[in-house]
Amino acid sequence: xxxxxxxxxxxxxxxxxxxxxxxxxxxxxxxxxxxxxxxxxxxxxxxxxxxxxxxxxxxxxxxxxxxxxxxxxxxxxxxxxxxxxxxxxxxxxxxxxxxxxxxxxxxxxxx
DNA sequence: CCGTTGACGCCAT
DNA sequence: TATGGCGCCAACG
Numbered sequence: 182x183x184x185x186x187x188x189x190x191x192x193x194x195x196x197x198x199x200x201x202x203x204x205x206x207x208x209x210x211x212x213x214x215x216x217x218x219x220x221x222x223x224x225x226x227x228x229x230x231x232x233x234x235x236x237x238x239x240x241x242x243x244x245x246x247x248x249x250x251x252x253x254x255x256x257x258x259x260x261x262x263x264x265x266x267x268x269x270x271x272x273x274x275x276x277x278x279x280x281x282x283x284x285x286x287x288x289x290x291x292x
Numbered sequence: 293c294c295g296t297t298g299a300c301g302c303c304a305t
Numbered sequence: 306t307a308t309g310g311c312g313c314c315a316a317c318g
Contacts, residue, residue: 188314207300211313217301222314224299229316243300250299 188214192226193233195286199240202267203284204276206244213286228253239263246279 191214199205207223216222223241227250230236239260243249251260251274261271270277 208302211300216313218313219315220300220302220313221298222300225315227299230299238299241299248299253299 188216188219188222189226189229192223193230193236195290196227196230196236196238196241198286198290199237199284202269202282204240204242204246204264204269204279204282205284205286206242206246208244209283209285209287210241213290224250237263240267240284242276242279246276246283248274248276 192210195210195213196205207227208217208220211217211220211223214223227236227238227241230238231253238250239254241250248260248264248271251257254260261274264271264276269282276282
């Protein structure tokens with residue numbers, strides 16, 4: 182089977198590898214893929230991920246730990262609810278202890 | 293085909 | 306320290 186090296190697919194695979202109860206940022210994924218300045222594209226890929234299954238987009242937030250994309254979920258509470266269901270505390274759309282639950286693909290994974 | 297927008301991030305002021 | 310602007314890549318009108 183052949184895997185597409187498309188940037189989108191790369192993003193999807195990294196997002197799927199995010200452990201439960203952990204989160205990461207768009208920039209971290211982009212940087213991990215070698216496109217640190219293309220963090221926007223990561224977010225765009227997430228937008229398209231909603232048609233895909235197995236993409237825990239709720240575990241991906243901006244570098245501030247803010248749930249910037251919650252509005253793109255089925256409901257505004259879906260993202261926060263999903264995060265809290267995994268033990269992640271969210272307050273005012275912002276992840277608490279963000280640096281503690283932050284999952285860095287650069288350290289956990291290997292290019 | 294060209295212009296605008298977007299679930300971001302960094303730099304400059 | 307806070308606010309604004311630019312860059313980057315892809316999709317949409």
